[in-house]
Amino acid sequence: MTAQTLLGRAARSTERRREAITGILFVLPTVVIFGIFKFLPILGAGAMSLTDYQLNGDYTFVGADNYSRILQDDAFWQSLKVTGLYVVIFVPLIVVVSLAGAVLLHQMQRYTGLFRSLLFVPYLCSFVLAGIVWTWIFATDGPLNAALGGLGFGSVPFISGSQLLVLGSLAMVSVWKGFGYSMLIFLAGLKALPAEVHEAARIDGAGAWRTFWHITLPLLRPITLFVLIIETIVGFQVFDTIYVMTGGGPNRASHSLIYFLYDEGFKFFDFGYAAAAGVVLFVIVLLLSLVQQRTVEGRSQS
Numbered sequence: 273m274t275a276q277t278l279l280g281r282a283a284r285s286t287e288r289r290r291e292a293i294t295g296i297l298f299v300l301p302t303v304v305i306f307g308i309f310k311f312l313p314i315l316g317a318g319a320m321s322l323t324d325y326q327l328n329g330d331y332t333f334v335g336a337d338n339y340s341r342i343l344q345d346d347a348f349w350q351s352l353k354v355t356g357l358y359v360v361i362f363v364p365l366i367v368v369v370s371l372a373g374a375v376l377l378h379q380m381q382r383y384t385g386l387f388r389s390l391l392f393v394p395y396l397c398s399f400v401l402a403g404i405v406w407t408w409i410f411a412t413d414g415p416l417n418a419a420l421g422g423l424g425f426g427s428v429p430f431i432s433g434s435q436l437l438v439l440g441s442l443a444m445v446s447v448w449k450g451f452g453y454s455m456l457i458f459l460a461g462l463k464a465l466p467a468e469v470h471e472a473a474r475i476d477g478a479g480a481w482r483t484f485w486h487i488t489l490p491l492l493r494p495i496t497l498f499v500l501i502i503e504t505i506v507g508f509q510v511f512d513t514i515y516v517m518t519g520g521g522p523n524r525a526s527h528s529l530i531y532f533l534y535d536e537g538f539k540f541f542d543f544g545y546a547a548a549a550g551v552v553l554f555v556i557v558l559l560l561s562l563v564q565q566r567t568v569e570g571r572s573q574s
Contacts, residue, residue, distance in 0.1 A: 432522050
């Protein structure tokens, strides 16, 4: 091995090391901010969950007592049931709506940017504003019931009726508010798909539906997994819409886990117990995300 070869390897190694250091320096501010505002609060909540924390800052270490209370608390299990039912309604609905919107935009030839911007506008609205507007729309004397009355239907108690109806109405509002984000993710995935595969399907005589079902959808599995995980997390964290539109009612029909956490922490000032509920919620979301990942990856390998 010549000296020139050794010098070339050393130079390449130095260049790679310089590039790695440069990359680390670029991402370091974001990592520091993320650590301060994400990881430290998680660790703090975990520590607080082991204490009886008082409003004045005093605390008493109680170990796993807060978690034992959670296991015996019917209100917690009711809130978990409500949240699970909401997620079951919300997540499939927003994935389907987001994917449908992305497919329609992908097929458009003109004014794509305009329609993309219009569909993304609801995502920019605050949940409080959206909740106020939709409370008026869903009201007994609101425009939606007025339209149903004009068609010969009776008044529908969208946010004051049965639990399924209330959670379905809340899920519709959240889908309207948030589908623009996932739609853009699906749209980016569709634009990144190789055109040759779809061209080959058209040459073989495959119709639009078969091409979408057997080619487009399988190729979008990584994007779908990401959207599923993100929207599942969003579904378990639902609070703003419920707080504005129903206040957890009627009769706790929409009393979600985050609302339970809010009540315990900011109404009853039981911060340690509220932190324990937050830790349990974190573990539930983490486990569900892992299950979703394994399920989607298993299907893609089969």
